[in-house]
Amino acid sequence: MFRHTKQLQFEAKPERPDPVYAHKLQELIGGAFGEMTVTMQYLFQGWNCRIEGKYKDLIMDTATEEIGHVEMLATMVARLLEGAPATMTAEAVKDPVMAAVIGGMDPQQAIVAGGGALPADSNGYPWNGKFIVASGNLLADFRANAAAEAQGRLQTARLYNMTDDPGVKEMLKFNLARDTVHQKQWLRAIEELEADGLETDIAPSALFDEENQEHNNTIWHLSDGPDGNKGGWSTGEDRIEYLMDPKPLGGPGTAPKPDPALYGTYSPTQDAVGTVKGKAQSVKSKLT
Amino acid sequence: MFRHTKQLQFEAKPERPDPVYAHKLQELIGGAFGEMTVTMQYLFQGWNCRIEGKYKDLIMDTATEEIGHVEMLATMVARLLEGAPATMTAEAVKDPVMAAVIGGMDPQQAIVAGGGALPADSNGYPWNGKFIVASGNLLADFRANAAAEAQGRLQTARLYNMTDDPGVKEMLKFNLARDTVHQKQWLRAIEELEADGLETDIAPSALFDEENQEHNNTIWHLSDGPDGNKGGWSTGEDRIEYLMDPKPLGGPGTAPKPDPALYGTYSPTQDAVGTVKGKAQSVKSKLT
Amino acid sequence: MFRHTKQLQFEAKPERPDPVYAHKLQELIGGAFGEMTVTMQYLFQGWNCRIEGKYKDLIMDTATEEIGHVEMLATMVARLLEGAPATMTAEAVKDPVMAAVIGGMDPQQAIVAGGGALPADSNGYPWNGKFIVASGNLLADFRANAAAEAQGRLQTARLYNMTDDPGVKEMLKFNLARDTVHQKQWLRAIEELEADGLETDIAPSALFDEENQEHNNTIWHLSDGPDGNKGGWSTGEDRIEYLMDPKPLGGPGTAPKPDPALYGTYSPTQDAVGTVKGKAQSVKSKLT
Amino acid sequence: MFRHTKQLQFEAKPERPDPVYAHKLQELIGGAFGEMTVTMQYLFQGWNCRIEGKYKDLIMDTATEEIGHVEMLATMVARLLEGAPATMTAEAVKDPVMAAVIGGMDPQQAIVAGGGALPADSNGYPWNGKFIVASGNLLADFRANAAAEAQGRLQTARLYNMTDDPGVKEMLKFNLARDTVHQKQWLRAIEELEADGLETDIAPSALFDEENQEHNNTIWHLSDGPDGNKGGWSTGEDRIEYLMDPKPLGGPGTAPKPDPALYGTYSPTQDAVGTVKGKAQSVKSKLT
Amino acid sequence: MFRHTKQLQFEAKPERPDPVYAHKLQELIGGAFGEMTVTMQYLFQGWNCRIEGKYKDLIMDTATEEIGHVEMLATMVARLLEGAPATMTAEAVKDPVMAAVIGGMDPQQAIVAGGGALPADSNGYPWNGKFIVASGNLLADFRANAAAEAQGRLQTARLYNMTDDPGVKEMLKFNLARDTVHQKQWLRAIEELEADGLETDIAPSALFDEENQEHNNTIWHLSDGPDGNKGGWSTGEDRIEYLMDPKPLGGPGTAPKPDPALYGTYSPTQDAVGTVKGKAQSVKSKLT
């Protein structure tokens, strides 16, 4: 069960409105790596966690924080939109900069949300449940968490460079810091899983004996770049072998004869079809 | 530019059809962490890579391999569907096991694809471009790659346990092996980025001085689990501090006065609204 | 900012597993009117609310409760899936009822979530941000809230009739109760808006003088059902007039001449095209 | 079966083109509460209606009208796009206002539709079937209808304020009027359902005895706003009780032991995991 | 403007219910090539048509018919669901065939639609606006129409083979017939466009002189299949040339130096990165 206080986790006050920036900031709310994603990703991971104790508690602490980040950003967007020229008509727009501002705004922030934030990204695409990962395997999920925080911090850093507003920058400095520590904590938790003997370095830590031993340590050179085998990954004792001229190991990928009731195009003597026009028909006639 | 050989990278022949399993296998084709995802993720990362050489070449080698994995799985699905009872009518279904098989099939594999694979997951949801990550920042993207391969191997391992068919298992053993080495290679490539001085351990490797120093090494205890601070992450010299009783740092998240032309509900004397019914109206009358 | 306790708002313990029901229960989690919808709908409405006081506080109290409902349902799903035959192979399935169970399961609950809930509906379609409404206009939004709770209670009631499990029923009785009171509260809040003079009975409460007075109280009889004008809505002093033989008021909906650079099919003498084959060409030749 | 006349229900002629406004107007065509939504919502409700007579006839009359509203708006969009600078090249754009216009246009209206309307909203997101509600329960659906018309009128009103064009305003005045009467009619139809004894004030009108009686008249105070209990809803004889310090009623939301074949992270002695690093491993060794 | 009669265009009465078939039939309602698609495709094409007369009238006649096809199918689905065991509980299901039926049903037809049709396909994916084509170019669109009717007839034919119910088959025979004539009419309309001199055989009929003349009549042999050049397309006077050993014509696809403020991974001396570990760093130090 959850409780809420009306105080924001951190202040979210722009010095002045900037509706074009409010448009861009949607990416951090409803984008694939926005705050709605980490909120829901950590909540579902916590609820789906099968091992009580430090891992689950860490997940739920972080999940609960992230709901408050959506709140901060939604508040910031509403404030950036204050006094936005949303309802300025074509006729009224004389100033070309104002015209450009209107062109750069998110029309739905005005028409749909009445000057507020949307659960969508900076192109108006709605947040959806496919953005999250909650597999029940902690190593696989902590990797996804570290990756999500990395993309999140990267996007926050890019947005940090797109504004001069001291209030916005102050909030983003906080967000950058939280993305830093969250990256760190998931990487540390990955180490902890190994120290606890719960997972090793490949997810899931199983089926190693069953997997094809011939093919679990080779990189196939299938593009003609000359440098792929010059990385550290292909040197040293534990190097991954670079197969420089790999050959396909399977036969041709032919699909089977179709169910006649599904009307896939087919001829009883398929090989005839390759060459001579009309062959299929003549063969078919003979068969009938 | 690409070239294609009709030989599969690895064999994909089931011993016998299994249309219910063909349904489940869609997850590895068009699911969020299926082969279409890693194909497109690596292709866009390669095309978007700003640094020629070993990293880009590794990415493109792997990307090109993955297209062939979609091919293997699509071929396997078509073969698993051979002779499927897709067109059996309700009347004809006397055998309850057969009835169950029909219930467990993906109707679109028959109706839409004529007995073949779909670019969709095991619930029929189509693959989409939001499943991929290609940010131009290699550390952030290699993290995402390692995470994607981990989820992919996890799902492959789960599906490995859902079949007894030796042909299917043989192919999945190959897939497991490739997912193992791909996890390994992206983790090694992350180390290489650091060795090369291109990135450090947090993505992006920038804005460290600018970020809020007070808040980049603390975990907020916002859920009541007692064990969050007992992990390795909160011990040792480089420990992350666990804030056991954190307080919100911001003011209330009030949204600004709305644009009247957008018709947000509002009263000139907002505080009046909190308590007495009708107060808003009486205040408004006085103002007019 | 939010806080979390690990205690559920209400107990969520099934008496025994039922993986087919776990599939159906997804509708109440990630469906268009599931708990994720009311959670996000009320959160965004609260954050977007422009009038401090009783309305906003009511919204935020309810929003915060709903997060806990997602939690209850996600927990219930995981428990219903305990021991599910997810990894039973085709070969192992001898019992037709077991075969049917497997056919009725959500494959992604096993393959993707490892035996847990998904942020998706009962057809595997992911929850998305378009499911919510948060316009900033409280009358319009409270209407949407009452409607959402009605659909939610309806679906809960249907699901209540699809199980015999006392534990599941116990939880759903709680959910039904909450959906009842939430419907009531939003309807009461609508009355309060009017009592406060903030909104009237049509949303938004504006532009009444501007709207077309001739057409704001008529129902157009455009289908041939004979009873449309026999409802209470078309009787009494404040009746809505039923236009029994309405005529279109506009001219033909012709689209303008296209931009030649966009290659819309067009002929300089359009009227010629209607009748004689080849006319367009001959006219064009004459023009050149 | 349907029939069509080429005359529009109401005129849809702008005085002059305005491609930026044509972009915004997409919201009323393919947005979540646009005309495609009410068209399909009422059609499916009518086809799914289980009770012949006045209700169904009212639904079908309104549904049929709404198809014509999509037609009016699609026509208006094509006309607003006449002569739009869609194919102006970067080089040719000297006038900054023209540049801003191009920036504010919907690129797909030109590239995809050749200067026409799209079945999408003002952010280019396509209309989809999840936007509609047709449950078979008339009370629940009429609530949704009144809510949809309220959001629709609100958005129309906002768009009315974003143009000065007399022709556009004339059409929107008609649309506003229709949204007014449609709100009215659904609210009246809700009253009629009650008068007819078909439904009461909560949907569905069933399971009232079964629902948890202790929890169907309380609001849980889970956010710290002080005014939630000051609304009319918590006063009077039929007041809803405000639980000022509610406690969770359930136990902890622990997920069950996972299926080993699904590789959820798990340890046989879970409680050990909470505290000491490596404990899980040492316990596991002892067990083997 | 549209009008509606309650009589169906053709009868839609199954002899007996079949809820599993009702699930499959969704494909013809809300699938990519279902009746909602042709309805909306033809409506938008008609509204977007820039040339009055026979073409537009043909489009609108057909569009109007298609709305009635959605109606027939929605009615059929509701009737196929009559008495469906939607609310049968796990406990009550003793009969394995019944269990299989429940597994093969669409859960949302019961939970969401109350025993009716959904605007979605046979995997529960909602119909969306991206399914349609309405470009303003009649040749391009009539091609799309003929293709859509072909896929539609194919799916109808497959579904025809999945039922024995005489009533269902009777309706599908009508649908098959309509799909036949609609294919025919669009192919005939394509011929008419040419006869009228409005379009030739390639869409759009423009920019033929501008396009690259060297590459508009060759097929590149990029897969190793030996028979591609044995079709009629590569024989005769107007044959398309088969380039048997095509070489790439462009340079390497290198992406430019990134904007430093976007944090793409980059090194000032890129070529160094290809080979030696740490080179990037040492080069960077020298530059500083």
Next chain:
Amino acid sequence: MFRHTKQLQFEAKPERPDPVYAHKLQELIGGAFGEMTVTMQYLFQGWNCRIEGKYKDLIMDTATEEIGHVEMLATMVARLLEGAPATMTAEAVKDPVMAAVIGGMDPQQAIVAGGGALPADSNGYPWNGKFIVASGNLLADFRANAAAEAQGRLQTARLYNMTDDPGVKEMLKFNLARDTVHQKQWLRAIEELEADGLETDIAPSALFDEENQEHNNTIWHLSDGPDGNKGGWSTGEDRIEYLMDPKPLGGPGTAPKPDPALYGTYSPTQDAVGTVKGKAQSVKSKLT
């Protein structure tokens, strides 16, 4: 299995950056008829092809080429974005043209892709698997292919007119040429299918005797346009008959009595509901 060379199929170098055009060009990458669509459409058709030989080889040759087209366009987009003012802040934007440029950019190309291409269209909507067609029936699919290439060439032609950049135009001339020959090849392959006796002119070439013979050669005049019957399609010996005053052939589309456990609104004496307010209730009382 696939292989890759780093050389592009054709050069993709703009003369100068144009970030607004980079936004529009997304349509050709991830739009419904962009290069990702034809890539995946042809790949799945090839893998799903049930007839070895010339058809399958042609499909796979073309499929393999198309992957390289996505590559060319992704490279072009990155180059068009070089030096884009993505990170220019509101304060820094003094030049109104620059402001307009920023308004016309795709924010995600900067924030998400770091100055690169996205797997999405020109409105930021992600490419998805529903864009493709691969039914196993070659006639139906080749029709879809010709249609896709027609829409693709049309969009390319429109985009050709939106730029003056010689480098961009050079690449688009190549693309136009490829779209020309691909249209030609699919149309020729359709002729070949007929020559081979594999398919006739309607897809699928089956169930002609079963389909309703009375309704497979008539066009229903359901819109009031006077010219529909003046096309070549309704003249000549093989004319399609134009039914000028068609009548519905079915009965009313009434839905059956609902399952009481699903709470559809219903009254035992339905006909009573049509007329008198309260009738339903009084009837119900009598029944109890």
